[in-house]
Amino acid sequence: MFATCRRTSGQGIYKGVKTAAPFRMPLPRQLAQRVGKVPVRVRLSRRARRLALKIDAVGDAVELVLPPRTPLPRALNFLNSNREWVEDRLAALPPRVTFAEGEKVPILGVPHRIRRVARSRDHGPVWLADGEIRVTGEAVHLARRVRDFLKERAREEFGRRARRLSLRLDRQVGRISVRDTTTRWGSCSANGNMAFSWRLVMAPEPVLNYVVAHEVAHLVEMNHGARFWRLVDKLVPDVERHRDWLNENRAWLLRIG
Numbered sequence: 025m026f027a028t029c030r031r032t033s034g035q036g037i038y039k040g041v042k043t044a045a046p047f048r049m050p051l052p053r054q055l056a057q058r059v060g061k062v063p064v065r066v067r068l069s070r071r072a073r074r075l076a077l078k079i080d081a082v083g084d085a086v087e088l089v090l091p092p093r094t095p096l097p098r099a100l101n102f103l104n105s106n107r108e109w110v111e112d113r114l115a116a117l118p119p120r121v122t123f124a125e126g127e128k129v130p131i132l133g134v135p136h137r138i139r140r141v142a143r144s145r146d147h148g149p150v151w152l153a154d155g156e157i158r159v160t161g162e163a164v165h166l167a168r169r170v171r172d173f174l175k176e177r178a179r180e181e182f183g184r185r186a187r188r189l190s191l192r193l194d195r196q197v198g199r200i201s202v203r204d205t206t207t208r209w210g211s212c213s214a215n216g217n218m219a220f221s222w223r224l225v226m227a228p229e230p231v232l233n234y235v236v237a238h239e240v241a242h243l244v245e246m247n248h249g250a251r252f253w254r255l256v257d258k259l260v261p262d263v264e265r266h267r268d269w270l271n272e273n274r275a276w277l278l279r280i281g
C-alpha cells in the first residue's frame with residue numbers, strides 16, 4: 025500500500041560499511057512532527073538499491089528502507105532531510121472513517137449510513153435497507169458486526185463474479201477467501217484458489233469486477249505478460265481506468281473501518 029507515497033534517495037548503493045553497522049548508532053523510533061509523533065519502522069532490504077521512505081496509510085507511520093551496507097549517518101540524514109515530505113504526505117491522507125453510528129460507508133461504491141436499530145424477526149444481526157446498514161445489538165459490538173457483514177458480502181460478491189467470469193475462459197475457480205491485505209488486492213494460486221481484500225466491496229462495482237477478472241485471467245496466464253492483459257481486456261472494459269482508481273483510492277479504502 026505504499027506505492028503512491030514513496031521517496032527514494034537518488035543515489036545508488038553505498039558500499040562502505042557492512043550491513044551489521046547500522047545498529048551501532050540507533051535510528052529514531054519516531055519522528056516528532058507538527059502532526060504529532062510519527063512511528064518510524066526501519067527495514068533492511070537486500071533487494072533495495074536506494075534508501076527509501078514509504079508512508080504507511082494504515083498505521084500513520086513511516087517506513088525507512090535501508091539497502092545493504094547503508095552507513096547509518098547517511099540513513100539518518102536522509103530521514104531528517106525528508107521530514108517535511110513525511111509531514112505533507114501524512115497530512116494529505118484521507119480522514120479515517122470508523123464503523124460507528126451515523127458514519128457513511130460505501131458498499132459497491134454506494135454510500136450507506138450506519139444505524140443501530142432494534143432486533144427484527146425478519147433479519148439477521150445486520151442488513152441493508154433504504155441506503156442504511158442496520159445493525160442490532162449493543163453499541164460495543166457494532167464495528168465488528170459491520171465488518172463481519174462486509175466481509176461476508178465481499179466473499180459472496182467475489183465468488184459469484186469469479187465463477188461467472190471463469191466460465192467464459194473455460195476454467196474453474198477453487199476456494200474464495202477474503203483477507204485484510206495491505207499490499208495486494210487479490211491473488212490467485214496455481215490450484216485456482218483466490219483471495220481478495222474484503223475492502224474491495226466498498227469500491228465501485230466496475231473496479232471490483234476488474235480485480236476479479238484480473239485474478240480469473242491468472243487461471244490461464246500465471247504472469248502479467250501481454251497475453252494476460254489481453255485476456256483481462258476481454259473480460260472487462262476500461263482496465264486502465266480501474267487500475268488508476270485503485271492507485272488513487274488505496275489509502276482511502278485502507279482507512280475505513
Ligand SMILES: [Zn+2]
Nearest residue numbers: 238242247248
Ligand atoms: Zn496479477
